[in-house]
Amino acid sequence: MASISIPVPWRARAKSGLLGWLATVDHKKIGLMYMVMAFSFFIGSGILGLLIRVQLAAPNQTFLDPQTYNQVFTMHGTGMIFLFTIPMVVGGFGNYFLPLMIGARDVAFPRLNAFSFWITLGGGLVMAMAFVLGARSDASWIAYVPYSNKQYSPTLGMDIWLIGLILTGVGSTLGAVNFLVTVYTMRAPGMTTWRIPMFVWAMVTTAAMVLLATPVLTAALLMLVADRNFSTQFFTANNARLWQHMFWFYSHPAVYIMILPVMGIVSEILPVFSRKPLFGAKAVVISTILIGILGFTTWVHHMFVSGVDPVIERFFMFTTMVIAVPTGVKVFNWLATMWGGSIDLKTPMLMAIGFLAMFVIGGLSGVIQALVPVNQYVHNSYWVVAHFHYVLFGGAVFGIFAGLYYWVPKMLGRMFDERLGKLHFVLMFIGFNLTFFPMHILGLMGMPRRIATYMAGRGWETGNLIATIGAFIIALSLLVFFVNVIKLRHAPKAGNDPWEGNTLEWTIPSPPPEYNFRHIPVVESDRPAYDERMRALPH
Amino acid sequence: MSMLPPVTEDARLIKALYDLVFWLAVGVFVLVEGLLIYSVIRFRRRRADELPLQVHGNRTLELIWTIVPSVLIAIVFGLAVDTMTRMTARGTLANPVAHVHAIGDQQARRRVEAAQPVDMVIEVIGRQWVWQYRYPGGDVITTEELVVPANKNIRLDMTAADVIHAWWMPQLGPMIYVNPGEMSYVWFNVPPGEYVGQCNVYCGVAHANMIARVRALPQAEFDEWFAQQSAAASVAVEPGDPERGRNYFMNSACVACHYIEGTKAQGKVAPRDLTRFATYPTIAQVDGLENNAENLRRWLKDPQSLKPGTAMPNLNLKAQDVEDLVAYLLTLR
Numbered sequence: 001m002a003s004i005s006i007p008v009p010w011r012a013r014a015k016s017g018l019l020g021w022l023a024t025v026d027h028k029k030i031g032l033m034y035m036v037m038a039f040s041f042f043i044g045s046g047i048l049g050l051l052i053r054v055q056l057a058a059p060n061q062t063f064l065d066p067q068t069y070n071q072v073f074t075m076h077g078t079g080m081i082f083l084f085t086i087p088m089v090v091g092g093f094g095n096y097f098l099p100l101m102i103g104a105r106d107v108a109f110p111r112l113n114a115f116s117f118w119i120t121l122g123g124g125l126v127m128a129m130a131f132v133l134g135a136r137s138d139a140s141w142i143a144y145v146p147y148s149n150k151q152y153s154p155t156l157g158m159d160i161w162l163i164g165l166i167l168t169g170v171g172s173t174l175g176a177v178n179f180l181v182t183v184y185t186m187r188a189p190g191m192t193t194w195r196i197p198m199f200v201w202a203m204v205t206t207a208a209m210v211l212l213a214t215p216v217l218t219a220a221l222l223m224l225v226a227d228r229n230f231s232t233q234f235f236t237a238n239n240a241r242l243w244q245h246m247f248w249f250y251s252h253p254a255v256y257i258m259i260l261p262v263m264g265i266v267s268e269i270l271p272v273f274s275r276k277p278l279f280g281a282k283a284v285v286i287s288t289i290l291i292g293i294l295g296f297t298t299w300v301h302h303m304f305v306s307g308v309d310p311v312i313e314r315f316f317m318f319t320t321m322v323i324a325v326p327t328g329v330k331v332f333n334w335l336a337t338m339w340g341g342s343i344d345l346k347t348p349m350l351m352a353i354g355f356l357a358m359f360v361i362g363g364l365s366g367v368i369q370a371l372v373p374v375n376q377y378v379h380n381s382y383w384v385v386a387h388f389h390y391v392l393f394g395g396a397v398f399g400i401f402a403g404l405y406y407w408v409p410k411m412l413g414r415m416f417d418e419r420l421g422k423l424h425f426v427l428m429f430i431g432f433n434l435t436f437f438p439m440h441i442l443g444l445m446g447m448p449r450r451i452a453t454y455m456a457g458r459g460w461e462t463g464n465l466i467a468t469i470g471a472f473i474i475a476l477s478l479l480v481f482f483v484n485v486i487k488l489r490h491a492p493k494a495g496n497d498p499w500e501g502n503t504l505e506w507t508i509p510s511p512p513p514e515y516n517f518r519h520i521p522v523v524e525s526d527r528p529a530y531d532e533r534m535r536a537l538p539h
Numbered sequence: 540m541s542m543l544p545p546v547t548e549d550a551r552l553i554k555a556l557y558d559l560v561f562w563l564a565v566g567v568f569v570l571v572e573g574l575l576i577y578s579v580i581r582f583r584r585r586r587a588d589e590l591p592l593q594v595h596g597n598r599t600l601e602l603i604w605t606i607v608p609s610v611l612i613a614i615v616f617g618l619a620v621d622t623m624t625r626m627t628a629r630g631t632l633a634n635p636v637a638h639v640h641a642i643g644d645q646q647a648r649r650r651v652e653a654a655q656p657v658d659m660v661i662e663v664i665g666r667q668w669v670w671q672y673r674y675p676g677g678d679v680i681t682t683e684e685l686v687v688p689a690n691k692n693i694r695l696d697m698t699a700a701d702v703i704h705a706w707w708m709p710q711l712g713p714m715i716y717v718n719p720g721e722m723s724y725v726w727f728n729v730p731p732g733e734y735v736g737q738c739n740v741y742c743g744v745a746h747a748n749m750i751a752r753v754r755a756l757p758q759a760e761f762d763e764w765f766a767q768q769s770a771a772a773s774v775a776v777e778p779g780d781p782e783r784g785r786n787y788f789m790n791s792a793c794v795a796c797h798y799i800e801g802t803k804a805q806g807k808v809a810p811r812d813l814t815r816f817a818t819y820p821t822i823a824q825v826d827g828l829e830n831n832a833e834n835l836r837r838w839l840k841d842p843q844s845l846k847p848g849t850a851m852p853n854l855n856l857k858a859q860d861v862e863d864l865v866a867y868l869l870t871l872r
């Protein structure tokens with residue numbers, strides 16, 4: 001490959017040991033720390049999910065008392081979204097791979113990057129430690145006022161929850177600035193607009209969304225802290241809807257903040273394991289950007305029953321449904337990428353296919369519940385719980401595991417055991433569907449979400465029991481994953497390019513040296529690593 | 540994957556829309572998953588060195604899968620708007636200012652009253668954690684269930700006393716939040732029968748206990764029930780029955796906060812466990828509030844007046860329930 005030589009900067013002489021991690025400004029180490037942090041919170045919040053399922057396995061159970069149950073589902077939701085998914089996909093994968101994929105030696109502002117990580121970790125630890133020590137919020141992850149006001153939630157736990165979220169929000173906002181500047185200014189020579197890898201496109205769109213949306217949430221959280229502690233009156237009872245608007249102005253885009261990077265990962269994996277270029281790459285990029293823009297126009301679909309004007313309801317129903325079009329374009333482009341390819345069902349590919357298969361269900365139930373009349377039935381029922389777990393677990397979590405199976409060999413230089421990987425996939429796929437599919441039916445049968453228990457005789461017993469069994473199968477699948485991680489230490493080496501990848505990270509050693517690229521590569525197409533492989537073939 | 544059987548015209552409209560769109564979605568689902576499974580089987584890698592044709596895209600195909608879904612979405616949007624319009628025409632999903640408005644907005648209130656002729660208006664108050672129904676005249680107030688005449692146009696005038704709630708009765712039609720400081724409305728006309736639903740907006744520790752029940756009786760039976768209730772409201776209550784009290788306790792919000800060993804009551808909000816409540820010298824550790832039947836009655840009716848700021852809410856218990864609860868609680872030794 002053509003390349004140009006720029007001397008490796010002095011920073012490359014890294015410190016080792018613990019200080020090497022604490023003081024690092026290397027995007028790869030920071031990315032790994034984000035991943036470890038996020039994964040720990042995934043385990044923690046997952047255990048809370050299991051507690052929820054144990055409590056609901058049968059009617060009238062007293063495994064958790066109602067107060068504790070409410071705290072548990074609040075922390076489960078908060079942890080999964082703010083401390084696991086977002087830091088994992090944006091902070092973790094974004095940090096590690098965005099610079100590598102554009103041929104850069106680091107992000108634009110490495111120190112700011114370290115700061116983003118530590119403040120995010122700080123926010124997470126504040127919330128998690130308070131939870132363990134007993135200062136817990138029980139206001140659910142959406143913390144609607146007036147319930148979250150001092151009067152109805154007088155506990156310290158509520159304030160700590162707010163402060164923790166403000167801290168992680170600052171972390172993500174700063175991280176977003178960093179990514180945007182990096183991609184804008186630090187791409188390798190020759191990486192023109194249409195040669196930017198799909199994952200990087202997804203991260204750019206995500207970062208722009210984070211930058212526009214997160215400050216609104218941060219403002220709302222600060223206003224609530226002020227209401228609770230300094231007697232301001234931003235969200236009085238008559239202003240309760242203001243909180244809902246501000247919260248969802250962030251939290252609907254947040255869904256795309258979680259899912260776009262994962263779509264980016266999948267858009268990298270499907271072509272590699274089908275040995276074909278991404279079908280309609282331009283359309284996929286345009287769809288990504290469109291989803292990013294339209295994502296800001298739909299938040300009121302969370303408020304169809306809280307009392308808004310029907311004309312406005314129609315508008316937001318329309319915008320919500322419109323998002324299905326660019327999303328559908330992506331789905332069909334992915335299918336077309338596989339069509340006629342040479343498909344190798346390695347674990348990363350299985351997970352990516354799992355993503356595709358499950359995300360479609362979440363997308364379809366999303367369109368159904370966007371219809372205002374239908375929403376007036378299913379709102380806040382278990383149908384919705386099923387829907388967003390199909391998007392966030394079936395979509396994001398499967399995609400995250402696809403990314404881990406694909407890239408851990410690059411990050412750690414060792415290959416996962418394929419058989420364990422496949423076992424993990426099969427168990428997680430079965431467990432996931434057993435857990436969340438019955439919830440659609442429960443919702444239609446009238447079961448509301450966020451209830452600590454339910455009475456017998458309303459036909460909800462079977463569905464709940466199946467869901468609980470499924471949750472334990474998911475837990476088992478994760479144990480298989482851990483065994484696989486432990487076995488990595490003695491696993492075979494990965495080499496530079498175990499999968500025949502397309503993007504620049506596969507042209508350098510695994511794990512990459514601190515300075516990433518000894519010579520800055522010159523990019524000649526949208527598949528630089530593929531080009532290099534082709535050139536190396538005997539003619 | 541079907542909604543509960545609808546019993547009102549609105550609920551039927553909602554279900555019809557859902558059913559149609561559901562089957563459309565099933566079609567898309569089968570198409571996508573079918574293509575996916577077919578590709579995985581048909582295009583599995585057979586030789587390690589095979590290199591398929593490097594197709595980068597296809598304008599026509601891409602246009603097809605942009606335009607066809609757009610048209611489909613437009614059709615579904617049209618169907619939903621049509622359903623909304625029909626519900627609006629019936630007056631149920633009336634104009635927003637009418638559907639939900641600030642208490643005291645007279646103009647909006649007049650529009651509500653003009654929206655649809657009704658035979659009976661019942662006031663509903665949602666509070667942590669009961670639904671309270673006030674019948675015309677004001678004498679009859681129920682909490683466990685809403686008894687209505689069947690096949691009559693009923694309107695519920697709803698508001699919340701504390702946080703947001705929602706009176707979700709899936710078989711009866713669209714749901715709307717019940718907000719503090721605002722009025723929201725539900726209209727329905729149901730055949731005789733019993734319907735169950737419950738609070739749909741998370742409202743705190745006993746949210747799960749905020750069950751709502753509707754019992755629709757033929758007019759004659761309803762009148763009889765109503766007369767009975769009115770009479771009962773004016774006559775003295777009968778002496779408390781511990782068994783009934785226990786029953787009430789175990790099936791109401793009490794269990795969410797209180798702990799009684801060996802029962803369903805496993806709540807941990809109240810500081811003292813009630814297992815041996817009758818042996819405590821005072822109620823709620825209030826100085827001078829001796830633990831006897833009279834004081835307990837006062838406590839249950841209005842805890843705040845005896846201990847301002849206490850976390851025990853006023854649950855608006857009916858006189859008879861208070862008597863039964865007192866009888867039950869004093870058996871706990």
Ligand code: HEM
Pocket residue numbers: 045046049050052053073074076077078080081085140141142385389392393396397435448449450451452471474
């Ligand atoms: C480990 C497997 C999981 C299980 C068994 C599980 C189970 C559940 C259940 C049963 C609820 C409903 C609680 C209720 O409404 O009372 C719930 C809520 C929720 N879950 Fe999960 N879940 C899992 C994974 C996830 C993942 C991966 C995410 C996101 C990435 C997630 C995000 C949420 C959110 C945001 C809520 C709403 C919390 C709230 O209502 O405040 N969950 N989960």
Ligand SMILES: [Cu+2]
Pocket residue numbers: 251252255298299301302
């Ligand atoms: Cu949304």
Ligand SMILES: [Cu+2]
Pocket residue numbers: 665666667668703704705738739740741742746749
């Ligand atoms: Cu409620």
